[in-house]
Amino acid sequence: MPESEWTMTEADRLVLSAVMDLIVPSSDALPGAGEMGLAEKAEELAGQIDLYGEALRRILDALSLEPSARAEGGFAALEEDQRIAALKALESNMVKHFDKFVDLVYIVYYSDERVHEKVGWRTGPLQPRGWELPPFDPTILETVSKREPFWRRV
Amino acid sequence: MSITHPPTDILILGSGASGAAVAWRLSNSGFNVVCLEQGRWIKPAEYPNEHEDWEIQARTNWAFDPNVRGLAEDYPINVDDSPIDPLMFNAVGGSTIHWTAHTPRFHPSDFRVKTLDGVADDWPLTYDELEPFYDAYDELMGCSGINGDPANPPRKERPMPPLPIGPDGERMARAFDRLGWHWWPSDSYINSVPYKGRLACNNCGNTGLGCSRGAKGQTDVAIWPEAIKNGVELRTDSRVFRVETDQNGKATGASYYDADGNENFQPAKAVVLAMNGVGTPRIMLNSASESYPDGLCNSSGLLGKNLMFHPYAMVSGLFDDDIKTSQGALANMILCQEFYETNFSKDFVRGYTYQVARSSGPISTACGYMFGRVPWGADHHAEFRRRFDNVTVLGVIGEDLPEEHNRVELDPKLTDSNGIPAPKVFYQLSSNSRRQLDDAIANAETALREAGAVHVLGTALLKAAGWHLMGTARMGDDPASSVVDRWGQAHDADNIFVVDGSVFVTCAAVNPTPTIGALALRTADYIDRERSDLKS
Ligand SMILES: Cc1cc2nc3c(=O)[nH]c(=O)nc-3n(C[C@H](O)[C@H](O)[C@H](O)COP(=O)(O)OP(=O)(O)OC[C@H]3O[C@@H](n4cnc5c(N)ncnc54)[C@H](O)[C@@H]3O)c2cc1C
Ligand code: SF4
Numbered sequence: 001m002p003e004s005e006w007t008m009t010e011a012d013r014l015v016l017s018a019v020m021d022l023i024v025p026s027s028d029a030l031p032g033a034g035e036m037g038l039a040e041k042a043e044e045l046a047g048q049i050d051l052y053g054e055a056l057r058r059i060l061d062a063l064s065l066e067p068s069a070r071a072e073g074g075f076a077a078l079e080e081d082q083r084i085a086a087l088k089a090l091e092s093n094m095v096k097h098f099d100k101f102v103d104l105v106y107i108v109y110y111s112d113e114r115v116h117e118k119v120g121w122r123t124g125p126l127q128p129r130g131w132e133l134p135p136f137d138p139t140i141l142e143t144v145s146k147r148e149p150f151w152r153r154v
Numbered sequence: 155m156s157i158t159h160p161p162t163d164i165l166i167l168g169s170g171a172s173g174a175a176v177a178w179r180l181s182n183s184g185f186n187v188v189c190l191e192q193g194r195w196i197k198p199a200e201y202p203n204e205h206e207d208w209e210i211q212a213r214t215n216w217a218f219d220p221n222v223r224g225l226a227e228d229y230p231i232n233v234d235d236s237p238i239d240p241l242m243f244n245a246v247g248g249s250t251i252h253w254t255a256h257t258p259r260f261h262p263s264d265f266r267v268k269t270l271d272g273v274a275d276d277w278p279l280t281y282d283e284l285e286p287f288y289d290a291y292d293e294l295m296g297c298s299g300i301n302g303d304p305a306n307p308p309r310k311e312r313p314m315p316p317l318p319i320g321p322d323g324e325r326m327a328r329a330f331d332r333l334g335w336h337w338w339p340s341d342s343y344i345n346s347v348p349y350k351g352r353l354a355c356n357n358c359g360n361t362g363l364g365c366s367r368g369a370k371g372q373t374d375v376a377i378w379p380e381a382i383k384n385g386v387e388l389r390t391d392s393r394v395f396r397v398e399t400d401q402n403g404k405a406t407g408a409s410y411y412d413a414d415g416n417e418n419f420q421p422a423k424a425v426v427l428a429m430n431g432v433g434t435p436r437i438m439l440n441s442a443s444e445s446y447p448d449g450l451c452n453s454s455g456l457l458g459k460n461l462m463f464h465p466y467a468m469v470s471g472l473f474d475d476d477i478k479t480s481q482g483a484l485a486n487m488i489l490c491q492e493f494y495e496t497n498f499s500k501d502f503v504r505g506y507t508y509q510v511a512r513s514s515g516p517i518s519t520a521c522g523y524m525f526g527r528v529p530w531g532a533d534h535h536a537e538f539r540r541r542f543d544n545v546t547v548l549g550v551i552g553e554d555l556p557e558e559h560n561r562v563e564l565d566p567k568l569t570d571s572n573g574i575p576a577p578k579v580f581y582q583l584s585s586n587s588r589r590q591l592d593d594a595i596a597n598a599e600t601a602l603r604e605a606g607a608v609h610v611l612g613t614a615l616l617k618a619a620g621w622h623l624m625g626t627a628r629m630g631d632d633p634a635s636s637v638v639d640r641w642g643q644a645h646d647a648d649n650i651f652v653v654d655g656s657v658f659v660t661c662a663a664v665n666p667t668p669t670i671g672a673l674a675l676r677t678a679d680y681i682d683r684e685r686s687d688l689k690s
Contacts, residue, residue, distance in 0.1 A: 023530040049214050051222075084531065102530055103521045107210055110516040119542055121516050126203045127366050130356025131481040133318035136339060136346070138300065140324060143331040144338065147304040152263040152495050154270065154280075 011074065012060050013039055018076040019063070022083055023105045029118045033109045041108040052107075055100035062090055156409065156417040162188040162387075163688055164681070165408055165422030167394050167437065169193075170248015171667050172653040172674040173428030174373035174381060175291065179678035181384035185689050188420055189386060190410055192393040193227040193245035195374065201364035208360060209517035216363050218252055219618060220244065227391075229570035231432065232578035238463050240432050240579060240620035246390060247374035249430065250667070253621070254361045254485040255343040255370050256509055257297060257668045259288055262307060263495060264553075264662035271496045271503050274555050277659045278631045278640035284672050285309070287679070291671035292341075295371030296349045299341035305491040306338075314346045317355060321477045322546050323487035326510050329605035335492040340509070341668075342486040343371030352376070359512065361484045392418070395574045396441045397425050397650065403445035405650045411572045423688045424649040424681070428674070431461065431623030431655040435562045436577040438627065451627075451644035457637055458563060458626050460556035462661040465583055466619035467550040467591040468524045469598035471607030478543050485511040485549070493597060494663055502589040504553035507663045508598060513545040523618075525611040540609065548602065550594040553663040554587050556625050583615060591615065622666045627656035642677035649688065653677050 008016070017039040021032030030036060046056040063075045063086065075083060091098045109115055116123040164180050166173045169191040181187050202208035202216050213222075218241040220228035227244045243252040262281035267274050289310045299312040316339035319327065323339075330337035344361070345354045355369040368375045382388060391413035398406045398419070407421035427434045435458040441450040449457045473479075490508040497505070513519065519542045520528050528538045560581045568576040591614065599610045630636025633645035638657055644650040653674040655666050662669070681688060 024534055025532060027535040045210070051214075099527075102527065103213070105530075106520040106528075107213070107517055110520050111207065111210065116516070119516055119538070121543070123206075125206050126208060126358040126360050127201075128356075130358040133320050133357045133482055136300075136316040136318050140319070140327055141300075141302065141339075144304070144327075144336065145302055147336065149304045149307075150336075151261055151304075151306055152270070154262045154266045 006057050008043055008060070013043070015060060015063055015075045016042060016056070018083065019059070019087065020105050022080075022087055023102055024109050027118070030114060033105055036112065036114070038108045038112065041111070042104055045108060046104060051100055052104040055097040055104060058094060058097040059090060059101045062094060156419050158419045158421065161407070161421040161423070162186045163423050163690055164188075164426060165190070165420055165424070166426045166428055167408060168248060168428035168430065168433065168654070169246050169373065169378065169388060170428065170430065170654075171250050171373060172670050173248070173426070174377040175294065175671050175674040176426050176428065176653055176678045177386045177388070178294070178377050178381040178384070179675055180681060181381050181386045183682045185682075187386040188422070189388045190392040190394050190408065190420065191246055191388060191390050194390045195246045196251065196364065198366040198368065201366040203358060203360050203363060204366050208363065209515045212363055212518070213521070218362070226571050229574070230568055230576045232565045232568050232576060234578075236579045236581040237583060237615060237617060238465060238581055238620045239618050240623055241618065242430055242432070242623070245374075246378060246388065247372045250372040251364045251374065252362055253667065254483070256485050256665050257341045257343050258489060258507065258664040259306065259341075260662040260664060260669050261494065264660065267504065267660050273503050274660045275630065275635075278629060281307070284669070284676065287672035287675040288668055290675050291668055295343040295376050295671065296345055296352070297341055297343055298346040300339055303338040305336050305494060312341065314349055316340075317342055317344055317346045317483055317486055318357065319487045320482040322479045322482070322512065323510065325477065325605050326546055326601070327488055329601055330490055333601060333604055335490055335601065337488050337490045340486050340489050342483065344483055344486055345369045355483055357482045359480050359482060359484060360514070361486065393570070393572055393574070394429075394437055395572065397427070397437065397450055399441070399443055399445050399450070399647070401445065403647050405647060415572065424651065424685070426651045426653055426677075427656075428654050431626050432562055432577050432579065434652060434654055434656045435626040436564065436575075439564050440575055446646070451637060451646040451650055453646050454634055454637055456558070456628060456635070459558045459561045460625040460628055461560040461562055461579065461581060461623070462554040462556055462625040462658065463581065463620050464551050464554055464622045464661060465587050465591060466616040467595050468613045468616050469548045469550070469595055469602065470524050470545050470611045471548075471602030471605060472540055472609040472611065473544045473546065473606060474608050475544070475606070479513045479545055480515065480543050482512055484514065485509060487512070490601070493594065500593060502586045502593065504555065504586075504590065505663055506550050506552040506590055506594045508594070508601070509549040509551055509665070511547040511549050513543060513547070516542060525613050546602065546605070546607070548598040550591055550598065551663050551665065552587055552590040552594060554661055555584060556628070556660060557584060562626050622655065622661065624655040624658040624661045624666055627652045628659050629657040630659065641680040642673065643680075651677055651681070
């Protein structure tokens with residue numbers, strides 16, 4: 001995170017988790033991103049990559065200043081439609097940081113093996129496994145090969 | 155104080171697609187060659203494909219965009235005045251580490267656009283003159299493909315058969331057949347079978363991030379080992395800041411910073427610039443001197459100007475069948491050149507190629523690359539499912555015409571980690587290119603629907619698409635309207651050569667690297683034949 005003195009409080013972690021559940025809500029197979037316990041991963045990645053660290057800090061800062069959240073005892077205590085409205089406001093007012101923040105949530109969510117299993121993605125590195133594909137079969141050229149050469153002579 | 159090295163015959167700046175080819179060719183003929191490269195060697199085990207977090211690395215320390223990576227060996231680029239971001243990689247192998255190795259050739263007509271269509275300029279050479287060097291570069295890098303393409307002239311047998319086109323490629327090919335449109339298996343510098351001690355591709359899918367199998371034609375594995383065996387000294391972590399010249403304007407060598415930040419001078423009989431279409435004009439502009447007040451060899455005033463990018467549109471078809479579209483080399487299945495040549499009934503000149511490409515992993519799908527991000531919130535899962543592992547992309551490569559206002563300059567403030575001025579890129583999409591892309595988007599939708607796509611999403615102009623950097627030190631016969639001659643030799647100094655995409659007069663509607671490599675080999679051949687004065 002760019003501002004080295006900035007660290008997340010327990011309250012921030014609660015808010016982050018609640019926000020993550022809104023960004024990627026529960027599906028038929030899995031709970032939401034926050035409920036899956038991925039806030040810690042998001043915090044870790046944000047600590048490694050400035051771009052995401054700054055986005056996370058700005059978004060949490062902005063949510064802590066959100067008037068309705070202050071009145072009600074914190075973002076996590078708001079009704080769901082109020083939370084969504086607060087996020088939508090950030091999305092239009094803080095385009096760049098919100099954008100990176102959503103990327104951060106998606107990155108940790110779609111790095112998780114449980115999610116890979118759910119969406120049918122083979123987890124792990126691409127190599128050395130690769131994929132088997134049938135070798136090129138020239139019979140597929142039958143139609144296009146019949147065409148007269150049409151490149152422009154000069 | 156500057157460290158001065160023993161002199162060499164040929165000093166090459168940059169170790170990518172072009173610099174490596176020149177080093178190999180001239181060292182084969184007994185020239186002493188030193189190459190300065192600002193980056194380092196990358197070990198195959200470092201490539202993201204070997205790591206679980208490869209998709210995260212693709213967006214951070216392995217991003218295509220040097221401004222996102224921000225590594226010490228990268229230089230920043232000011233893109234405030236460009237809707238397209240230049241992309242490149244800085245290491246031994248240059249951008250061939252990152253490239254997807256899709257390797258079509260220019261068509262004969264591409265060298266004659268002024269004569270044929272009355273636009274831009276003709277090249278000072280023909281397809282026929284370049285053909286043997288295309289063949290040689292194909293052989294060197296390892297080309298997979300097949301003869302018989304009706305859209306291109308007949309040519310020598312490729313060293314390897316085509317890569318598998320996969321069920322997704324077949325689906326698209328059959329759609330083109332039904333429409334009566336051209337298509338052909340893509341030429342690729344990717345091994346379809348083992349080649350010269352390198353393994354065959356195993357279709358892992360992520361070609362754009364370095365191939366740890368050595369199956370992709372990257373110059374660090376395809377060319378450098380042999381060049382080094384020939385005696386070339388490849389000096390890494392060496393960042394050039396100026397080409398030095400004498401009072402007659404001839405090059406005496408180049409000054410650079412080593413890894414410890416010390417200034418070094420490498421004297422040479424000739425200097426070959428191969429730092430790509432942005433890096434080369436940057437260093438030439440930074441080499442202004444008494445002999446060259448406006449930048450090295452810039453008597454024409456055209457250094458840095460006429461930047462061409464190949465503006466890209468991407469049209470994606472979403473399918474609802476079981477074909478997995480992430481399996482196989484990312485952008486290497488088939489291409490379509492039905493609309494390649496000028497059609498005078500249309501409202502634009504020149505034409506375009508469709509490069510048919512695959513999809514990537516779950517993070518790229520969610521965060522979006524070819525088209526926008528999957529929305530967050532209640533609709534997220536349904537929309538993700540619609541887009542994941544079932545997308546075929548028609549990438550539109552349109553011919554961008556050269557315009558002087560599209561250019562590279564030195565930024566007055568921004569610098570790299572050594573304090574060398576960074577480039578600033580100025581680029582505006584021309585109305586011709588816009589109309590060309592719009593036509594391509596409409597036709598792409600027709601083709602994707604014919605193939606069975608249930609939804610079609612398009613990106614009218616991809617920002618992160620400055621893969622091809624061309625035109626900024628153009629070649630020509632007239633010193634008033636070009637920076638280098640037909641051999642890549644500067645008009646202003648007979649021992650300064652440019653061999654990267656900077657020399658392009660026009661950019662055709664195909665990926666440029668086979669043409670860059672062929673031109674580089676041709677320049678090296680010229681030096682070997684005609685410039686024995688440069689050999690000790
Ligand atoms: C993601 C991506 C995908 C691509 N896909 C394709 C494709 O499918 N087909 C295709 O034809 N092309 C593709 N390209 C383009 C292709 O990579 C380039 O055209 C080609 O590599 C250009 O070769 P070059 O020698 O001009 O420059 P590069 O290969 O970029 O090499 C330039 C070298 O110069 C070095 N350098 C720069 N400045 C300095 C300095 N001051 N001092 C010392 N060294 C310096 C750099 O570190 C670099 O290693 C792609 C590019 C990218 C980024
Ligand atoms: S798809 Fe093939 S060429 Fe590309 S990285 Fe994987 S193995 Fe290498």
